[in-house]
Amino acid sequence: MALQNLNLTVIVATTHSLGIGKSGTLPWHLPTDLSYFSRVTKRPPPSQSPSTSPPVLNTLIMGRKTYFSIPPKFRPLPSRRNIVISRSSRPDSFNDASTWVTSFPDAIAAAGGDGGRIFVIGGAEIYKLAMEDERTRNVLLTRVEGEFGCDRFFPVDVRDEGNTGWAQRGHEELCAFVGEAVPAGAREENGVRFWFELYQRP
Ligand SMILES: NC(=O)c1ccc[n+]([C@@H]2O[C@H](COP(=O)([O-])OP(=O)(O)OC[C@H]3O[C@@H](n4cnc5c(N)ncnc54)[C@H](OP(=O)(O)O)[C@@H]3O)[C@@H](O)[C@H]2O)c1
Numbered sequence: 001m002a003l004q005n006l007n008l009t010v011i012v013a014t015t016h017s018l019g020i021g022k023s024g025t026l027p028w029h030l031p032t033d034l035s036y037f038s039r040v041t042k043r044p045p046p047s048q049s050p051s052t053s054p055p056v057l058n059t060l061i062m063g064r065k066t067y068f069s070i071p072p073k074f075r076p077l078p079s080r081r082n083i084v085i086s087r088s089s090r091p092d093s094f095n096d097a098s099t100w101v102t103s104f105p106d107a108i109a110a111a112g113g114d115g116g117r118i119f120v121i122g123g124a125e126i127y128k129l130a131m132e133d134e135r136t137r138n139v140l141l142t143r144v145e146g147e148f149g150c151d152r153f154f155p156v157d158v159r160d161e162g163n164t165g166w167a168q169r170g171h172e173e174l175c176a177f178v179g180e181a182v183p184a185g186a187r188e189e190n191g192v193r194f195w196f197e198l199y200q201r202p
Contacts, residue, residue: 003108008135010120010127011037012154013142013194019150021123025069027148030189036196037121040140040178042079045117057081059111059118063126064088067098081116083107085126104129124152131156138200139166140178145186145193158199166199174198 013033014020021027041058048056057080064086067075075096076082082098084090085107090100101107104126111118120130130136139158158166169177171184177198186193 003113006108006111006113006118006135007137008108008118008120008130008133009138009140010130010136011041011140012122012127013144014154015144015147015150017147017150018154018157019148019152020127020154021152022148022150024065027150028144028146028190028192030142030144030192030194032187032189033142033194036142036182038077039180041077041117041119041121043179045115046176046179048115056114056116058116059083060121061085061104061107061111061118061126061130062121063123066121066123066126069123080119081111083110104133108133108135124154128155137202138177138198141197141199143195143197165201167201169198169200 012020013030019027041060044055044058059081060077061083062085064084067082067084070077076098084098084100085102085104086100087102089102099110101110108118120126120136141158156164156166158164159168161167171182174196175182182196186195
């Protein structure tokens with residue numbers, strides 16, 4: 001598929017004031033959201049036949065700070081291509097199975113067009129680059145209730161439909177997009193309520 005025809009998906013958890021991070025890490029502990037993230041980003045796209053062998057891997061694009069915020073034993077995140085964006089080349093001492101690139105366009109080129117889904121997974125600097133790219137047509141939002149003293153923020157309020165061009169899709173469309181039966185309505189974990197939502201733009 002030509003790079004200009006790619007369709008990128010941002011996956012992010014934000015507070016109502018668009019907070020996403022604090023002191024280099026996630027401000028909340030929501031295991032249900034982490035396992036949703038893992039399942040959704042691993043699942044092959046609906047267009048891929050289950051018999052495709054070897055299965056096409058989805059791609060995760062992230063900033064260097066987000067990559068290093070993942071505990072070493074969990075990175076690269078398994079069963080997905082991990083593409084890390086940094087202005088510097090990968091440190092010589094650091095040699096794992098991730099792919100390092102020096103720009104967002106290079107990340108898209110490295111993700112390629114082999115049919116796997118391409119997810120942009122943060123953090124704030126990389127979300128900004130993704131939301132400025134017209135190929136980003138889907139935002140899988142985990143909307144988190146409460147404020148957590150965040151110091152990193154998502155750049156666009158996709159819920160402000162009149163001004164941003166983004167529109168929330170219904171629950172059935174969310175389930176079809178992620179390929180699983182997402183429970184409707186609010187979830188609650190560790191005293192924090194949150195919702196799984198899908199926003200799209202043409
Ligand atoms: N709530 C969520 O869903 C979620 C998801 C992901 C992350 N987070 C949080 O977000 C925070 C991290 O976000 P962040 O904004 O500080 O960092 P980030 O976006 O993860 O990474 C920033 C780094 O990306 C590289 N970079 C940025 N723009 C670039 C460009 N145009 N060209 C080349 N490289 C570029 C630079 O790496 P170098 O410095 O190496 O050059 C920069 O320091 C953490 O708190 C994390 O927990 C939250």
